[in-house]
Amino acid sequence: MRFDLTDEQKALREMLTDFLRDRFGGAQGVEATAHSELDAELWSDVTELGLAGAMVPEDAGGLGLDLLTAAVIAEVVGHYAVPAPVIPSILAAWLIATAGSEEQKGKWLPKLLGEGALASFALADEGGWRPADWTLDGEAPAGVKRNVERADGADLFIVGGRGGTLSLVEAASVVSTPIDSLDRSRPLFDVTFDGSAADVLSRDLVLAERLFDALCVCIAADALGAASAIQARAIDYAKERKQYGQLIGAFQALKHQLADMSVELEPARPLVWYAAHAWDMGQDDAPRMAALAKAHLTDIAVVVARGAIEAHGGIGYTWEHPAHLFLKRAMADRSLLGGVNEHRERAAALAGW
Amino acid sequence: MDLRYTAEQTAYKERVRSFLEEHWAPVEDKRDLSAVARLRKLATEEGFLYRGVPRRYGGSEQAPDVIRAQIIREEFAAARAPMEVFGNGVALVVPTLIEWGTDEQKNLFIEKTLRGEYRWAQGYSEPGSGSDLASLSARAELDGDEWVINGHKIWTTLAQYATHMFALVRTEPDAPKHKGISYILLDMKSPGVTVRPIKQINGDTEFCEVFLDDVRTPASMLVGPRGEGWNVSRSTLKHERNHIGSSTRTMPMFRSLVKLAQRRQVNGSPAIEDPRIRSALVQIEGYLQSQLWAGYYQQTLAANNESPGVLGLVNKLTTTNFFHRVAQLSHEIIGDDTLRAPKQGRDRGGDERWVNQMLGSLGQAISGGTSNIQRNIIAERGLGLPRSGSEN
Numbered sequence: 001m002r003f004d005l006t007d008e009q010k011a012l013r014e015m016l017t018d019f020l021r022d023r024f025g026g027a028q029g030v031e032a033t034a035h036s037e038l039d040a041e042l043w044s045d046v047t048e049l050g051l052a053g054a055m056v057p058e059d060a061g062g063l064g065l066d067l068l069t070a071a072v073i074a075e076v077v078g079h080y081a082v083p084a085p086v087i088p089s090i091l092a093a094w095l096i097a098t099a100g101s102e103e104q105k106g107k108w109l110p111k112l113l114g115e116g117a118l119a120s121f122a123l124a125d126e127g128g129w130r131p132a133d134w135t136l137d138g139e140a141p142a143g144v145k146r147n148v149e150r151a152d153g154a155d156l157f158i159v160g161g162r163g164g165t166l167s168l169v170e171a172a173s174v175v176s177t178p179i180d181s182l183d184r185s186r187p188l189f190d191v192t193f194d195g196s197a198a199d200v201l202s203r204d205l206v207l208a209e210r211l212f213d214a215l216c217v218c219i220a221a222d223a224l225g226a227a228s229a230i231q232a233r234a235i236d237y238a239k240e241r242k243q244y245g246q247l248i249g250a251f252q253a254l255k256h257q258l259a260d261m262s263v264e265l266e267p268a269r270p271l272v273w274y275a276a277h278a279w280d281m282g283q284d285d286a287p288r289m290a291a292l293a294k295a296h297l298t299d300i301a302v303v304v305a306r307g308a309i310e311a312h313g314g315i316g317y318t319w320e321h322p323a324h325l326f327l328k329r330a331m332a333d334r335s336l337l338g339g340v341n342e343h344r345e346r347a348a349a350l351a352g353w
Numbered sequence: 354m355d356l357r358y359t360a361e362q363t364a365y366k367e368r369v370r371s372f373l374e375e376h377w378a379p380v381e382d383k384r385d386l387s388a389v390a391r392l393r394k395l396a397t398e399e400g401f402l403y404r405g406v407p408r409r410y411g412g413s414e415q416a417p418d419v420i421r422a423q424i425i426r427e428e429f430a431a432a433r434a435p436m437e438v439f440g441n442g443v444a445l446v447v448p449t450l451i452e453w454g455t456d457e458q459k460n461l462f463i464e465k466t467l468r469g470e471y472r473w474a475q476g477y478s479e480p481g482s483g484s485d486l487a488s489l490s491a492r493a494e495l496d497g498d499e500w501v502i503n504g505h506k507i508w509t510t511l512a513q514y515a516t517h518m519f520a521l522v523r524t525e526p527d528a529p530k531h532k533g534i535s536y537i538l539l540d541m542k543s544p545g546v547t548v549r550p551i552k553q554i555n556g557d558t559e560f561c562e563v564f565l566d567d568v569r570t571p572a573s574m575l576v577g578p579r580g581e582g583w584n585v586s587r588s589t590l591k592h593e594r595n596h597i598g599s600s601t602r603t604m605p606m607f608r609s610l611v612k613l614a615q616r617r618q619v620n621g622s623p624a625i626e627d628p629r630i631r632s633a634l635v636q637i638e639g640y641l642q643s644q645l646w647a648g649y650y651q652q653t654l655a656a657n658n659e660s661p662g663v664l665g666l667v668n669k670l671t672t673t674n675f676f677h678r679v680a681q682l683s684h685e686i687i688g689d690d691t692l693r694a695p696k697q698g699r700d701r702g703g704d705e706r707w708v709n710q711m712l713g714s715l716g717q718a719i720s721g722g723t724s725n726i727q728r729n730i731i732a733e734r735g736l737g738l739p740r741s742g743s744e745n
Contacts (some may be wrong), residue, residue: 001362001420002355003649004657068354235736250739252725255732262731266664267671270646271639277354289642296639344635345628353611353625353634 003270009065009072016076019049024080029322032083033184038118038153042084047116051086053109055094060105061113062097067214068276071221075272078225078333081325083185085118085150087218092119092158095166095211099202104168108156120154121215122169122191129338130346131164131208138165138203142195147336151176151189159198164205167198183332185325210279213290216337217275220293223301223333224265224272227308230326231261234308234316241313257307264300272297288350295343301330356649358424366424372399373432381433389435390468401425402437403467406447411464419656430601441510442466442473446519449536449588453577458538462517474512474541476520476563477586479505484726486521487530487583491565493522493537495572500524500537502545502568508720512548512561515541520565525580536582539570555712556697600645603675606710607641610634610679610686613704617686624686633682640678644671663735670727676714683707 005013023042024032032039046052054070056062070090077086093112096104111117122145127133136143138161145159154176157169173196176189202208235258238249248254275293278286305327309316316323334340358366376395380388396402397413404422406412415421429436437443447466450459465471482489491504502522512518518539525533541548545568550558577585614625614634624630651661651668684691687704695709696702718724732738 001358001423001649001653003646003653004354006354235738238738247739249732250741252729252741255736255738255741256725256728258736258738259728259731260670262663262735263667263670263674266667267640267643267647269664270650271643273354273650274642274646277356280354292635292639292642295635296643299636299639341628341632344632347635347638348625348631353615353631 003273005068005072005273009069012069013072013076016049016051016073017079019045020076020080020082024082027320027322029081029083029185029325030320033081033325036152036178036181036184036187038084038150043116043118046084046086046089047114050113052089052093053113054090056097056109056113060097060109062093066276066280067217068273068280070214071217071272071276074218074221075225075228075269078222078329079229081185081226081229081322081329085120085186087215087222088121088149089119091211091214091218092121092156094214095158095207096168096201099166099204099207104199104201108168111155117155118150118153119156119158120148120151120191121160122148122151122157122193123160123212123337125160129212129336129342131160131205131212134160134162134164136161136193137195138162138167138198139200140195140197141167141169141193143193145191145193147179147188148176148191149186149188151191152178152187157191157193158201159193160208161198163203164208165203166201166208166211168201169193169198181332183328185329186332209287212337213279213287216290216294216343217272217279219333219336220275220290220297221272223298223330224269226326226329226333227261227301227304228265230305230308230323230330231258231265233323233326234258234261234311237312237315254311257311261304261307264304268297268300288347291343291347291350294337295340295347298330298334299340302327302334305330358420362420362424365421366428368399369401369425369428370432372396372401373428373434377432377434383433383435392434393437393468397467401429403443406451406463406467410451410459411467419652423652426601438467438469440472441475441519442471445475445588446473449519449576449585452588453536453585455573457573458576462538471517472511472515474509474515474518474561474563476504476506476509476518476522476565478508480507483508484723487534489521489523489534491520491522492526493524493535495524496569498572499569500572500574502537502539502565502570504565506563506565507551508560509548509563510560510720512541512563513550513558517541518546518563519576521582521586524575524582528580531583532580534582535579536576536585537570538574538576539565539568543568543570545569553712553716555695555709555716559716600641600648603641603644603672606676606679607638610637610683613683613707614686617688617704619686619688630682630686633685637675637678637682640671640675644675647671663731666727666731666735669722670724670731673714673718673724673727676710676717680707680711680714683710 053062054065058064074087096108124146125135127135141159154171159167159169173194175192179188181188238254241248272293275289278289309323312323315321377392400413400415403412404415408414447463479489493500493502518541520537521534522537523533524535545566547564549562551560552558614630617624619627654661687707690705693705695706733740
């Protein structure tokens, strides 16, 4: 009985934290999101770390790690509001390695793992986010997929179709229309598919649900990272800003506000870990825990982020200060893959209530 | 991450389970006091209870093992078997005596406390000294071979049933406030002790005022050095740090709340089918599951002697907030039954007993360090914010 990360997971967290702190630990985040295109140098460095292959088996060229490890990565990525699709790359490569034919794997895994090719999930459409709600024809998708992250730079789309079909569509055949996205670290697009035949990866609704749950767990972890980052910044600020002749962090009103953020966030991290672990073990409670974690973490993250901006005072309300990046990241996490009530209802239904 | 028990731990779990099947299942009546006492004795001999207490004082003196402690808790809970005697004596006095007590004090008090013969009142708070406990003014003066105690204690839990009191009193009036306090033991039957129960907002009388007027206790009843009472009182059960971030109270409460929502009607259909109530239930479960897994995480850290950091400081507020959320939702679910006063004593009454949850959740917020004091602790010790107040 051991409920903790492995030494390997902790080391990976350290390594990634060091890597990202150098790039985004200060105010660089605001600058980094001034342009919506993916920073080629950043992406090349991320590719070099081999993160895309995190959940791909070792004999297929990956690291052979689990969703818990991906969730640990997601928390760090959220903590620095990294403007690069790290988690989509991990789960796209996992999906192709899990469900792909030899030909599909041979074609895409080397590109995704070694050459920095970009895969985007095109899931939400008029029907909604969840696999059972997807309306496009998976064999030959025709129509619009909403809120697709970084469609402009994608080499490959993983398209969700009716009945949970998952298909591969190459970028050349689609039209991507940018959305003026709130969260500038993850620009979104509406993507129109022209109805040409797709390369079907899976027709298994269960697998599509499993992908969706994995995305939910990682979004929960991302929100946790964003919220803990902005809380940490508010704490640092309370230790340097003076008013009335003393550090504002000595005022109980602010102390209590910052402490309450810890009461929300600290116990929630083990919930994310458990949801990931339940998924890794293929437990029956995995879908419910994914829904619960998605709803809980994104809900509290937005509350914490709002409070942390307030704790900064006027400076936190400026575009130049990075605080808003984390609020917007948390707000996007709250909406991506479906809202809080939607996931709470899913968890209630899965409990048989 | 590995949530399975090892073969050794599984065997231990089996041992606890078969022990309970043999010795508790045939009785299974917590009101049968002799059966309860018999089970505790046998369970202590087996090493299941009082694991941090030396054998010569009636404990089972086991090597610290957080996982075994957890297995024992789980199996006893599953069998609805009584564990250690509940209360301040076992939780606070025994660990303090083990760390600081004289042989005489240990021999006199520990075993009888473990058996429940001695029940302890905690004489800490005073009318003028609540959150700022170290400002207390009850005093003890040495008169020959006896201490003479005068003071007024309050919020003393179950003092009306206590046989003894452990108290903080000022013995060095000229020392700085934390340095002038001693930890002292006295017999509640001594002349000069007057207990006045206090009626609470829910009608219960769980705590009291205790007046100490020229109460005499032997000089040998001081625990630890004179003037060191503040440090002495900080002794807690370090052995297995039982119940770290425990969800033993919150989990059954949540199950009851779900049953209540399934049973009660709102607008002509079961409350649990109401979208707002379903959503609120899952929201509360998000906090519950967080507490549950944060508890397992903290047990793992404790087993490896690693610090839980800020997480270790939020546990009381986690429970307090949970109780508060349950109270609010139960209020919604029982509707007009909220207008009724909850029953007292054995008569549990109808669903208006959830009103007790609304009132009792406030008790949880106040007792053992108010929520605002907890927030100060998190902010100062956990987040490193500057200390406030003129002296600390």
